[in-house]
Amino acid sequence: MQKYQNHAKGLQARFIQYVQIDTQSDPLSPTVPSTMKQKDLAKVLVEQLIEIGINDAHLDEFGYVYATIPSNSDKQVPVICFCSHMDTSPDCSGTNVKPIIHTNYQGQDLVLPDDNTIILRMSEHPDLKDQIGNDVITASGTTLLGADNKAGVAEIMEAAAFLVQHPDIKHGTIKILFTPDEEIGRGVDKADLKKLGADFGYTIDGETLGSIEDETFSADGAVLTIYGVSTHPGFAKGKMESAIKILSDVISSLPSECLSPESTEGKEGFLHPVNISGSVEQAEARFIIRAFDDEELKANGELLDATVQNIIEDFPNATYELKITAQYRNMKKVLDQYPQVIANGIAAIERAGIKPKQQSIRGGTDGSRLSFMGLPCPNIFAGEHAFHGKQEWASIQDMEKAVETIINIALIWEEQAFV
Incomplete structure (x- = not known):
């Protein structure tokens, strides 16, 4: 041969x-x-x-x-x-x-x-x-x-x-x-x-x-959309609720010492923003969610949702939409x-x-x-x-x-x- x-x-x-x-x-x-x-x-x-x-x-x-x-x-x-x-x-x-x-x-x-x-x-x-x-x-x-x-x-x-x-x-x-x-x-x-x-x-x-x-990994993708309130910045006091700033608060509130690619290895999963776009009125972030265990994967998605809910409570006129889609298992x-x-x-x-x-x-x-x-x-x-x-x-x-x-x-x- x-x-x-x-x-x-x-x-x-x-x-x-x-x-x-x-x-x-x-x-x-x-x-x-x-x-x-x-x-x-x-x-x-x-x-x-x-x-x-x-x-x-x-x-x-x-x-x-x-x-x-x-x-x-x-x-x-x-x-x-x-x-x-x-x-x-x-x-x-x-x-x-x-x-x-x-x-x-x-x-x-x-x-x-x-x-x-x-x-x-x-x-x-x-x-x-x-x-x-x-x-x-x-x-x-x-x-x-x-x-x-x-x-x-x-x-x-x-x-x-x-x-x-x-x-x-x-x-x-x-x-x-x-x-x-x-x-x-x-x-x-x-x-x-x-x-x-x-x-x-x-x-x-x-x-x-x-x-x-x-x-x-088991993998999901997530798209988070924040719907803010836009108005003229010169007259915005008490009125504007910036989708950009709300989204920034969400991302900065996610764990950094764990559940982040920069701080995980081995069998540890993560929740990772990969793209951000938007304006005062509407802003969007795309995430990848990863875990070896499907239950852990689900929990990571739920953590993202809970983080958004906690942040957006301070913005009574803003709303959000979170879509989580299965990618592979x-x-x-x-x-x-x-x-x-x-x-x-x-x-x-x-x-x-x-x-x-x-x-x-x-x-x-x-x-x-x-x-x-x-x-x-x-x-x-x-x-x-x-x-x-x-x-x-x-x-x-x-x-x-x-x-x-x-x-x-x-x-x-x-x-x-x-x-």
Whole structure:
């Protein structure tokens, strides 16, 4: 059997190409996908999949890419899907990304040239300790890199090309799914699982080498609208009730020593404002609410409501509206029912010569919702680090191991199947 090698730096070339295509999603957009530029990458991927020899690759109207690698086994192998998202985070610009390859990294500070105040230090990025001698990729200092999740996209593409080119590697039917809008919680809103036709899946969207994640946050989104009273500021005494100031009071009254991203870790959840807009008459804030336990998640939403009620009592003519919407739930509830999915992922990582790290993720993936939609789907490492910001980085060598893990997953499911 052929062993995967990154011939002619094909994986690196794919990744460099993909990150330079702006695919930032927009939480305020009502369209699907939320930004049409996500389709720019999707079209490239479809063209490349067809060039590989995957003839059914196509892009649908909602910006999803579907493709199939047919089985080459005589066994009845479960259909396995590999999934990554194409969009990048709204939190940091993804326009004009300039990837930089820091070859043979030796532990030095990485000063990014387009903004020399952006510096990657090993003391602040402890995973860099494991990258000595490797090739680290960053952006140039003015944008994110886009390794979240174009590392996963490139890895799936590279694994697909390898499997097609090496029919001696026996596998069942492999499905490929690339999604838009994962970063804004809509990644599988329009995914057609009947068309996909997979039994089990793996998102390739994790961080540290060797990690496999079977547990995520449960997540809600909240929109708080304050309706104030506006009048001429020169004659406002006893009349004006500023929605801006009321909203500011609400946010400043939320706990900062706990229930905040800046002060939580591990299994601790949070209540986090991500966007504010408005005027004296009307102001709005959007929140993300996170917890590993659904009851705790509900309590965090209730705390937000109680905080608003307490503040607005001092403003008799102001009113408010709070809408809390479910986004995704902790996928562990589903994955615990399918231990083979996790076991095969762990075995695939071990077969790549890596020590597996089964863990929870303080975030979510498309796999969170896919699991509850009937496609049990843990998350495998992609080698992305410090995502959603200008210090984002990835390691080519870690990405190569992710490709090898994907190939091993396909191989292991086939080995375990019966004729």
